[in-house]
Amino acid sequence: MQTPVLEIVNLCKRFGDRTAVDDVSLRVPAGSFFGLVGPNGAGKTTTLSMAVGLLRPDSGTVRVEGLDVWADPVAARSRLGVLPDGLALPERLTGRELLTYLGRLRGLAPRVAAGRADELLAILDLAGADRTLVIDYSTGMRKKIGLAAALLHGPSLLVLDEPFEAVDPVSALTIRAMLRQFIAIGGTVVLSSHVMATVEQLCDHVAVVHRGRIAAAGPLDRVRAGATLEERLVELVGADLDLTRSPSWLVS
Ligand SMILES: Nc1ncnc2c1ncn2[C@@H]1O[C@H](COP(=O)(O)OP(=O)(O)OP(=O)(O)O)[C@@H](O)[C@H]1O
Numbered sequence: 001m002q003t004p005v006l007e008i009v010n011l012c013k014r015f016g017d018r019t020a021v022d023d024v025s026l027r028v029p030a031g032s033f034f035g036l037v038g039p040n041g042a043g044k045t046t047t048l049s050m051a052v053g054l055l056r057p058d059s060g061t062v063r064v065e066g067l068d069v070w071a072d073p074v075a076a077r078s079r080l081g082v083l084p085d086g087l088a089l090p091e092r093l094t095g096r097e098l099l100t101y102l103g104r105l106r107g108l109a110p111r112v113a114a115g116r117a118d119e120l121l122a123i124l125d126l127a128g129a130d131r132t133l134v135i136d137y138s139t140g141m142r143k144k145i146g147l148a149a150a151l152l153h154g155p156s157l158l159v160l161d162e163p164f165e166a167v168d169p170v171s172a173l174t175i176r177a178m179l180r181q182f183i184a185i186g187g188t189v190v191l192s193s194h195v196m197a198t199v200e201q202l203c204d205h206v207a208v209v210h211r212g213r214i215a216a217a218g219p220l221d222r223v224r225a226g227a228t229l230e231e232r233l234v235e236l237v238g239a240d241l242d243l244t245r246s247p248s249w250l251v252s
Pocket residue numbers: 015018019020038039040041042043044045046047
């Protein structure tokens with residue numbers, strides 16, 4: 001079997017007496033567009049944070065292109081482009097300064113870093129905000145500059161925590177097109193999202209996370225099993241769907 005680009009094996013994480021991630025294993029095939037879905041608090045962000053080396057697991061291993069994220073972090077992270085949840089950015093820089101600075105930190109030559117920054121700002125429609133400090137960016141602009149930062153060094157695997165959250169529809173189309181191109185040139189994308197339609201349109205593989213465990217994972221069509229992803233998700237997490245319920249004071 002081909003070595004997966006991302007291999008998560010028996011990952012566990014507890015916060016106090018709460019088990020956030022409970023023995024999660026996933027194989028993300030090279031060239032796949034992999035979606036992670038699940039209800040609020042299911043453990044998606046915790047899993048992705050451990051997968052990219054931002055949060056130390058209690059147990060389990062993660063390999064990126066065969067490199068252990070925790071034993072060989074520098075090599076593993078050079079392959080990774082990450083858009084984390086609640087990304088902390090240097091706030092007192094403009095978008096261009098931020099990208100150029102990060103590019104230099106990642107070892108790009110000044111001219112290469114500046115050229116890539118310009119290109120990414122233009123593609124993501126942030127060039128107009130060139131003189132705006134990141135602290136004054138809107139939520140969607142922060143998401144886009146975070147995505148640009150994830151792409152800057154030319155990673156082979158992108159791990160994106162809710163990349164479309166708060167992004168306007170036009171920018172979302174741009175980001176989708178860019179991610180599809182990234183896949184077309186041999187990249188791999190893992191993203192989490194609550195928008196089932198987006199996951200169904202973009203992803204060829206999907207994992208449903210529920211209460212810290214994988215409820216289902218595999219090719220999209222196999223996981224959907226003839227239903228929509230939304231229907232499967234509701235079924236897999238056993239949601240008590242009573243759509244007639246409302247607070248009594250609202251309906252009286
Ligand atoms: N730093 C933390 N300290 C304590 N508990 C945490 C921490 N981070 C996450 N948790 C808990 O771990 C569980 C999983 O959270 P996580 O953020 O991974 O879920 P999620 O699937 O990403 O949720 P959402 O879709 O709402 O973003 C939740 O019960 C959450 O309260």
